[in-house]
Amino acid sequence: MNKPIIDLTGAKILTVDYVPANLDVLSQSLKLDGYNVLVATNGEAAIQVAKQTSPDLILLEVLMPGIDGFETCRRLKADPEPAGSPVIFLTARNELEGLQAGGVDYIAKPFQQESAEPGGCPGTVGLPDQRGAGWSAGTRHRGKGQA
Secondary structure, rough: OOOOOOOOOOEEEEEOOOHHHHHHHHHHHHOOOOEEEEEEOOOOHHHHHHHHOOOOOOEEEEOOOOOHHHHHHHHHOOOOOOOOOEEEEEEEOHHHHHHHHHOOOEEEEEOOOOHOOOOOOOOOOOOEEOOOOOOOOOOEEEEOOOO
């Protein structure tokens, strides 16, 4: 059975990483695919941006100065405003902890451009067809490129 094609052009994706080069790679790739990309360079800024914009998806680095990605996710999920935004962790660490913190999936680093695009690589999670529902889940994908 074929799933209907959903136009996600303009979906808001918040990317969070303290490394400018990583933000550039993710942002440029996602913008080329028509997504509205928001950026934050730390957990505290991510929480504020998420409260103000209600992103459709949050791509969240785990290792950051200040509060790490796991704690950022816990705080996001504890706040009613951004709690509905699904979180996918960008990590080279323990994926289980991220899922326990409230993340819906992870992208292992280093990653290829295709694996960083929601639904862009077989086995990765796609964007929700409705906020908080309808994820096209699959197995975790481990990319081989650099970011």
